[in-house]
Amino acid sequence: MKVAVSSNGKTLDSEIDTRFGRAACFLLVDLNSMSCEAVENKQNLKAAQGAGIQAAKTVVDHGAGAVITGNCGPKAYAVLQQAGISVITGASGQAKDALEKYKQGELSPAEGPNVNGHWM
Numbered sequence: 001m002k003v004a005v006s007s008n009g010k011t012l013d014s015e016i017d018t019r020f021g022r023a024a025c026f027l028l029v030d031l032n033s034m035s036c037e038a039v040e041n042k043q044n045l046k047a048a049q050g051a052g053i054q055a056a057k058t059v060v061d062h063g064a065g066a067v068i069t070g071n072c073g074p075k076a077y078a079v080l081q082q083a084g085i086s087v088i089t090g091a092s093g094q095a096k097d098a099l100e101k102y103k104q105g106e107l108s109p110a111e112g113p114n115v116n117g118h119w120m
Contacts, residue, residue, distance in 0.1 A: 003029050003102060004064035005095045010038035012096040018070025021052030027095050028062050031103060037062075052076030059085065068098050068107065077113040089114045 006023035007014045012034070017023035028037045039062060041055055052072070056079035059067055066086040080087050086109040091098045101107050 001031050001065040002063050003031060003066045003068060003099065004059045004062065005029065005091075005098060006067070006069040007038070007095050012036055012094070012099070014095055016068070016070055016091050016093060016095055016098055018092065020067070020069040020072045021055045021076055023055065023069070026055075026059060026062070026064075028064060029095075029099055031099070034099075053079055056080050056083075066102070066109075068095075068102060071115045072110065072113050073115050074113040077110070 005027040006017040006020050007027045008017045008024050010025060012027065023041050025041050026039045028039060039058060041058065053075050056076040059080065060083045064085055066088065067080060068088045068091045070089065070091055072087050072089050077087055088102065088107045089110045
């Protein structure tokens with residue numbers, strides 16, 4: 001399964017970006033091989049609105065089965081849920097550490113968005 005991690009950088013050593021919709025990039029990680037593909041999110045960094053929805057579509061289009069992020073707003077959360085993607089919020093630190101916690105079953109999917117829309 002692929003997991004998308006909102007990130008400030010392009011490697012597993014990068015810090016998690018707490019803003020899902022306006023994350024610098026997404027790390028798409030295959031949990032079996034731990035191979036990592038970085039997908040930039042430049043188009044949404046300064047979007048006036050709709051950043052979360054567009055970021056969610058990017059994650060969906062890249063085949064992720066789960067998202068690990070700091071915060072996820074209601075519109076992005078709805079798009080991810082409709083696509084059957086689990087959303088884990090409240091993550092911080094390095095991406096590799098969060099992925100290890102996820103693999104060990106220490107992170108649980110959120111029951112809903114954890115911030116209001118247009119959070120910056």
